[in-house]
Amino acid sequence: MERELIEGIAIIQRSKCKEIVLRSLNNGIKMPSKISKETKISIHHVSRYLKQLKEKNLVICLxxxxxxxxxxxxxxxxxxxxxHI
Known part of the structure; x- marks a missing residue:
């Protein structure tokens, strides 16, 4: 299994909220505000999670x-x- 995939699995398994944000994006392209409303996670935390997910190449900003x-x-x-999770 490649390193990038392993790191991605590890970051998601350490945080249920990051998994929820990633799963929300699996249903389409979204703004942080929409993710926040859908998941009931504060916009501040959604933005922070998106930044961390982007650093691991799990999401991209268009x-x-x-x-x-x-x-x-x-x-x-x-x-x-x-x-894998």
């Missing part, structure tokens, strides 16, 4: 240059992580 209205999408690695 419009990084926007200050508001950023859209996030799960990556293929993120989908593979979900299959």
């Amino acid at each position: 419009n990084e240059d926007y200050k508001q209205g950023r859209l996030y999408k799960i990556t293929e690695l993120g989908k593979e992580v979900l299959e």
